[in-house]
Amino acid sequence: MPLKIYNSLTRQKETFEPIHPPYVGMYVCGPTVSGESHLGHARPFITFDVVYRYLMYLGYKVRYVRNITDAGHFEEEGRDAEDKISKKAVLEKLEPMELVQKYTNLYHWAMSRFNNLPPNIEPTATGHIIEQIEMIKTIIADGYAYEANGSVYFDVEKYNTDFSKKGQPYGILSGRVLEDQMENSRDLDNQEEKRNRSDFALWKHAPAEHIMRWQSPWGEGFPGWHIECSAMSTKYLGDEFDIHGGGMDLQFPHHECEIAQSTVCNHKMPARYWLHNNMITINGKKMGKSYNNVIRLTEMFTGQNAMLTQAYTPQTIRFFILQSHYRGTLDFSNDALQASEKALKRLWEAHEWLSRQVVTTAATATDHILDNKVKKLVEEFDEFMNDDLNTAKVLANMFELVSIINSIKDKHLPADALSGATVTFLQKQLHAFVEEIFGLKTERTEDNGKLEGVLQLLIDIRKEAKGRKDFVTSDKIRDELAALGVQLKDEKDGGMSFTLG
RNA sequence: GGUCCUGUGGCCGAGUGGCUAGGCAGAGCUCUGCAAAAGCUUCCACAGCGGUUCGAAUCCGCUCGGGACCUCCA
Numbered sequence: 001m002p003l004k005i006y007n008s009l010t011r012q013k014e015t016f017e018p019i020h021p022p023y024v025g026m027y028v029c030g031p032t033v034s035g036e037s038h039l040g041h042a043r044p045f046i047t048f049d050v051v052y053r054y055l056m057y058l059g060y061k062v063r064y065v066r067n068i069t070d071a072g073h074f075e076e077e078g079r080d081a082e083d084k085i086s087k088k089a090v091l092e093k094l095e096p097m098e099l100v101q102k103y104t105n106l107y108h109w110a111m112s113r114f115n116n117l118p119p120n121i122e123p124t125a126t127g128h129i130i131e132q133i134e135m136i137k138t139i140i141a142d143g144y145a146y147e148a149n150g151s152v153y154f155d156v157e158k159y160n161t162d163f164s165k166k167g168q169p170y171g172i173l174s175g176r177v178l179e180d181q182m183e184n185s186r187d188l189d190n191q192e193e194k195r196n197r198s199d200f201a202l203w204k205h206a207p208a209e210h211i212m213r214w215q216s217p218w219g220e221g222f223p224g225w226h227i228e229c230s231a232m233s234t235k236y237l238g239d240e241f242d243i244h245g246g247g248m249d250l251q252f253p254h255h256e257c258e259i260a261q262s263t264v265c266n267h268k269m270p271a272r273y274w275l276h277n278n279m280i281t282i283n284g285k286k287m288g289k290s291y292n293n294v295i296r297l298t299e300m301f302t303g304q305n306a307m308l309t310q311a312y313t314p315q316t317i318r319f320f321i322l323q324s325h326y327r328g329t330l331d332f333s334n335d336a337l338q339a340s341e342k343a344l345k346r347l348w349e350a351h352e353w354l355s356r357q358v359v360t361t362a363a364t365a366t367d368h369i370l371d372n373k374v375k376k377l378v379e380e381f382d383e384f385m386n387d388d389l390n391t392a393k394v395l396a397n398m399f400e401l402v403s404i405i406n407s408i409k410d411k412h413l414p415a416d417a418l419s420g421a422t423v424t425f426l427q428k429q430l431h432a433f434v435e436e437i438f439g440l441k442t443e444r445t446e447d448n449g450k451l452e453g454v455l456q457l458l459i460d461i462r463k464e465a466k467g468r469k470d471f472v473t474s475d476k477i478r479d480e481l482a483a484l485g486v487q488l489k490d491e492k493d494g495g496m497s498f499t500l501g
Numbered sequence: 502g503g504u505c506c507u508g509u510g511g512c513c514g515a516g517u518g519g520c521u522a523g524g525c526a527g528a529g530c531u532c533u534g535c536a537a538a539a540g541c542u543u544c545c546a547c548a549g550c551g552g553u554u555c556g557a558a559u560c561c562g563c564u565c566g567g568g569a570c571c572u573c574c575a
Contacts, residue, residue: 029575174504176571177504253571281568284568323523392514392515396522407540490537
């Protein structure tokens, strides 16, 4: 069964066929580094990290490009005509690039805590001003943009008229009809510069107080909201590439404008498959700055936010996101996060135990029904992922397997119930899906060597105490370690294990 | 106002018309020096009304509720 993904452009699931197999080009809209990332931002980056990992698992050679927007984008267009980044820089008495660097660093730190793989190319908007200007020049030359008072606007109506004939009207992605837009578009300042209200800026004239500014054929200014993605995706992935991703809220106008710009310049729809993840909500409302309900990632990790009853690890959040399908909304709550925390721990412990088992491949199964069930559950991992990346269903199967693994571990099921080949297959696929594709990892990593040695010593002493029925000593060790957050667990075979936190 | 999505058990969440998703929480049991962990069993469900169908959470209609986009937004 081949990979099928839901294409926002056609509004249906389609079989994924790369333009130039085995190569795959994927562009994902990255962050605007004018502030801290919040929980909502985590979703696309984790979702598309899993897409990236899964494509590689399937054997594709992927070039994953995710930009950093470190220039442009208005707080409120026209009102003070001030660049968001430069505005904040003034307030904080910082150099714009100092601010950009600070939030870029924070963003990279959060990405690595989530165990997101770095993209192959992470281009910045400020590093591609020339490419953007060149693209704007082409659009003007082709007659789809015009200059007004040092700014350049895209002529949406002309584009729509001409490209509707080619089956690609403005609004093709979001399903909007330009005529409706014209009537309902909100009143904005600087409208008088535009020929039509739906026209959007490619280049903005910089007023005197604007700090971030570049020379252009139209005077000093800075690029418009959408042109950077067109310029950078074209430069690194070509006129036509495979996958374009981002949050659903970018579908309009951002991705719609990207399509228009790129199509004029390159005479092609830029991407074949458009993937959009849904929003994270909180109390049913989208988490976003306009709603004043964001929880920043640093707050998630420390618990320092009034909406949080505790801190959550990056892996808990990653698991939480993977438990739902990426196209549905996902509601945040402490209860839900706590459930994820426990579930992840259970999954991880079973996976870890199983991966330590040495298997005799030649062994045959004594329980053929169970053996077949396990094989089926594992084989379905691929099947579910191929059905529009249904990570939730894969996890459901994993938990059925966790029960079986734990039963064997606790000797409720005989060790030879499964064939060696099945156990090896299970080990291999669990490793592939849990670690390589879902990108989950254990939280306890560093300085474990010495600590584990000390713990093992305590465990040995406790075992000896138990052996001579000195429960005062054994309970003391257990309880005091528990108070420090180290949980000891007696196992069936007289062994003992521990978990931190 | 326009376009679209959505309503699943205490909570979160999958669900291709017919077969208990799964997780967390609750109850009982097993194991255990006691716990914890784990296993087994179990409770709780498809917003409402009507229609199609042998059969609907799943298709259609209506009603009610929630949300997103139309403006920077992941």
